[in-house]
Amino acid sequence: MNMTIVYTIVSLSAIGTLSAVILYFVAQKFKVYEDPRIDDVEKALPGANCGGCGFAGCRAFAEACVNADELSGLFCPVGGNDTMTGVAEILGMEAVAQTPKVAVVRCGGSCDHRPKVNKFDGASSCAVTASLYSGETGCQFGCLSHGDCVAACDFDAIHMNPETGLPEVIDEKCVACGACVDACPKNLIELRKKAPKDRKVYVSCRNEDKGGVARKSCEVACIGCGKCAKVCPFDAITVANNLAYIDPDKCKLCRKCVVECPTNAIVEVNFPPRKPKTDLPPTPAAEKPAAPKAEKPAAEKKPAADEKNDNNETK
Amino acid sequence: MLKTFKLGGVHPAENKFSANKAIEKLALPKSVFIPVAQHIGAPAQTLVKKGDQVKVGQIIAKAGGFVSANIHSSVSGTVKKVDLATDASGYPKQGIFIDVEGDEWEEGIITDDKLVEKFDTDGKAIIDKINAAGIVGLGGATFPTHVKLMPPPGSKAEMLIINGVECEPYLTADHRLMLEKGSELLVGIRILMCALSVDKAYIGIENNKKDAIASLQNLTASDSSIEIVPLKVKYPQGGEKQLIKAVTGREVPSGALPIAVGAVVSNVGTAYAVYEAVQKNKPLIERVVTVTGRSVKNPSNFMVRVGTPVKELIEAAGGLPDDTGKIISGGPMMGKAIASTDVPVTKGTSGILIMPDTDAKRKTSQNCIRCGRCVTVCPMGLEPFLLMTVSEKQIWDRAEKDCIMDCIECGSCSFTCPADRPLLDYIRLGKGKVGQIIRSRKK
Numbered sequence: 055m056n057m058t059i060v061y062t063i064v065s066l067s068a069i070g071t072l073s074a075v076i077l078y079f080v081a082q083k084f085k086v087y088e089d090p091r092i093d094d095v096e097k098a099l100p101g102a103n104c105g106g107c108g109f110a111g112c113r114a115f116a117e118a119c120v121n122a123d124e125l126s127g128l129f130c131p132v133g134g135n136d137t138m139t140g141v142a143e144i145l146g147m148e149a150v151a152q153t154p155k156v157a158v159v160r161c162g163g164s165c166d167h168r169p170k171v172n173k174f175d176g177a178s179s180c181a182v183t184a185s186l187y188s189g190e191t192g193c194q195f196g197c198l199s200h201g202d203c204v205a206a207c208d209f210d211a212i213h214m215n216p217e218t219g220l221p222e223v224i225d226e227k228c229v230a231c232g233a234c235v236d237a238c239p240k241n242l243i244e245l246r247k248k249a250p251k252d253r254k255v256y257v258s259c260r261n262e263d264k265g266g267v268a269r270k271s272c273e274v275a276c277i278g279c280g281k282c283a284k285v286c287p288f289d290a291i292t293v294a295n296n297l298a299y300i301d302p303d304k305c306k307l308c309r310k311c312v313v314e315c316p317t318n319a320i321v322e323v324n325f326p327p328r329k330p331k332t333d334l335p336p337t338p339a340a341e342k343p344a345a346p347k348a349e350k351p352a353a354e355k356k357p358a359a360d361e362k363n364d365n366n367e368t369k
Numbered sequence: 370m371l372k373t374f375k376l377g378g379v380h381p382a383e384n385k386f387s388a389n390k391a392i393e394k395l396a397l398p399k400s401v402f403i404p405v406a407q408h409i410g411a412p413a414q415t416l417v418k419k420g421d422q423v424k425v426g427q428i429i430a431k432a433g434g435f436v437s438a439n440i441h442s443s444v445s446g447t448v449k450k451v452d453l454a455t456d457a458s459g460y461p462k463q464g465i466f467i468d469v470e471g472d473e474w475e476e477g478i479i480t481d482d483k484l485v486e487k488f489d490t491d492g493k494a495i496i497d498k499i500n501a502a503g504i505v506g507l508g509g510a511t512f513p514t515h516v517k518l519m520p521p522p523g524s525k526a527e528m529l530i531i532n533g534v535e536c537e538p539y540l541t542a543d544h545r546l547m548l549e550k551g552s553e554l555l556v557g558i559r560i561l562m563c564a565l566s567v568d569k570a571y572i573g574i575e576n577n578k579k580d581a582i583a584s585l586q587n588l589t590a591s592d593s594s595i596e597i598v599p600l601k602v603k604y605p606q607g608g609e610k611q612l613i614k615a616v617t618g619r620e621v622p623s624g625a626l627p628i629a630v631g632a633v634v635s636n637v638g639t640a641y642a643v644y645e646a647v648q649k650n651k652p653l654i655e656r657v658v659t660v661t662g663r664s665v666k667n668p669s670n671f672m673v674r675v676g677t678p679v680k681e682l683i684e685a686a687g688g689l690p691d692d693t694g695k696i697i698s699g700g701p702m703m704g705k706a707i708a709s710t711d712v713p714v715t716k717g718t719s720g721i722l723i724m725p726d727t728d729a730k731r732k733t734s735q736n737c738i739r740c741g742r743c744v745t746v747c748p749m750g751l752e753p754f755l756l757m758t759v760s761e762k763q764i765w766d767r768a769e770k771d772c773i774m775d776c777i778e779c780g781s782c783s784f785t786c787p788a789d790r791p792l793l794d795y796i797r798l799g800k801g802k803v804g805q806i807i808r809s810r811k812k
Contacts, residue, residue: 171708176794186705187459
């Protein structure tokens with residue numbers, strides 16, 4: 055009886071030792087060397103796995119950083135410059151600072167400004183709608199209001215405003231990962247340079263129709279008149295395909311174009327209310343208040359959206 | 370025992386209200402909008418400009434490539450402008466606006482109804498005439514007919530199958546054509562057979578059109594080369610691949626064209642257009658369109674000039690009913706809702722269906738309960754519930770692997786789904802994306 059226990063212990067120990075020796079040699083033979091810095095870099099990253107850097111996840115980005123000769127072109131939009139400095143320290147390289155960006159929805163066609171001309175009752179998805187037809191309004195370039203961008207956001211940074219039928223970005227939460235940019239079938243969302251106090255001036259329209267056609271479908275459509283380009287002192291505005299575009303790298307937020315725009319397609323966000331000046335005729339754009347106070351910009355508010363009429367057809 | 374295809378299929382209510390209404394010529398509209406892209410393939414290139422005078426049958430846009438088709442003026446008058454306007458696709462498309470003035474036809478076109486049976490048997494000349502006349506498949510897919518008649522090297526057509534199935538509920542355009550223009554149709558079929566140099570043609574007709582079957586059987590009694598094949602009523606029998614399966618028992622392989630099994634399929638409308646083009650020199654400028662619906666006062670079949678606004682057809686059928694929920698270009702299963710009645714009738718418009726509000730409303734989509742009904746009814750043997758999910762989750766490689774490109778968009782899955790899921794909406798989206806990916810890979 056006692057011997058049975060002894061045999062068991064001895065034979066199991068022998069098998070265990072033998073296996074350990076085999077496993078040791080196998081492990082040596084098939085060892086894959088992995089740079090320990092990859093783990094360190096991965097730890098330094100936010101771990102959101104959003105893909106905003108252009109890689110499949112944080113691990114893939116860490117590998118790319120370790121294998122890269124320099125860090126230019128590699129940037130984690132979620133962590134920003136602080137994270138990249140940390141990564142650079144681990145790798146002993148120089149961090150390349152980038153201006154933080156924020157997603158901007160370039161459509162001002164709220165329910166009031168852009169009346170619906172038909173009703174879509176198919177699958178509630180922008181991608182499906184866009185694959186079927188031009189949309190519920192007369193504008194084939196505008197927001198489809200089904201919220202594919204909202205569904206794509208991992209950071210809860212973009213929401214539909216049921217009153218306007220347009221998505222709104224919460225600037226503090228937005229990490230500029232670009233998921234919404236890819237999700238929008240109409241290419242409405244753009245990552246633009248973040249300015250102090252989240253101030254923005256941009257053309258809130260993507261309509262490439264001729265002026266008359268664009269205006270007919272939406273009150274605040276860009277008609278490509280080019281007045282803004284003429285008035286811009288910094289050459290930041292280009293007009294192509296009946297549509298103006300403000301280059302965020304050149305724009306100095308002087309807001310001259312906002313005043314000039316005849317359709318209020320150019321919007322200013324998070325600026326203090328303008329003082330009624332004597333030398334400038336008070337245009338509707340100038341009178342419209344931007345976000346209430348600069349120190350508390352809770353949500354991106356478009357002046358276009360401030361006019362609330364009775365929305366007979368909201369989503 | 371009537372023939373049919375084996376896999377899947379559904380039985381929607383037929384509702385063929387206009388089956389007994391003879392084809393009427395619709396009065397000429399005041400103005401037309403003729404899109405230059407009315408076919409699969411490259412859009413045609415505009416040949417006219419603002420202010421030009423055009424006659425009926427005059428070529429106004431020439432084919433923009435091999436897979437493309439000429440566009441002819443369907444009216445006589447002045448070109449108002451060449452501009453964008455929304456067509457049945459739902460997106461603005463380039464097209465030609467013409468103000469109608471009188472009805473003056475281009476020289477050489479025979480406008481009388483006399484039956485001409487004798488034709489020149491030179492296959493090449495026939496195909497050239499068909500090409501010049503801008504004939505495309507009138508069943509709805511609008512594939513240029515001359516391309517179909519020139520099988521790629523290495524393949525040989527063995528038979529011509531004429532599609533007189535008209536499996537879509539409500540529509541009766543092909544039915545009426547077979548009844549009223551039977552003799553012309555048969556000449557058209559013989560011309561097509563000659564162009565393809567085949568000696569056998571089948572006309573597949575569903576058994577709910579007994580009068581058309583009888584009348585065509587009567588006309589072909591002395592001709593053994595054309596066989597009428599009555600088919601069991603089942604949707605989507607009018608699909609090319611389903612029809613081939615039903616008539617010949619052959620199965621077109623995944624990703625292949627019907628020519629792979631030696632068949633060329635043409636719609637009865639196309640065969641009639643071929644007759645008119647070859648025997649009367651008349652290009653494709655008009656077609657039969659069914660205007661129908663539960664609440665439509667006077668459901669009708671109209672011979673309509675291409676480019677006529679849909680509202681004129683609706684007006685002629687008794688006006689837009691008050692309870693209209695949706696206007697659909699095509700049939701209820703595969704047709705597309707249109708957002709405005711200003712869109713024109715094009716070569717591919719087989720019907721205008723006006724659905725009352727109660728029928729048109731979609732029910733709220735619920736969760737998939739994996740009942741597998743969509744799999745049972747899919748005539749292509751696909752798994753629609755899976756294809757929808759992968760399209761929704763944008764897993765395009767999986768969608769491709771699961772043969773999303775084989776979907777014929779018949780809508781049987783959406784029709785049958787007890788949870789009212791928008792299966793076809795998403796599959797169509799996935800098909801578009803996967804198609805894009807495949808095309809870019811080839812480049």
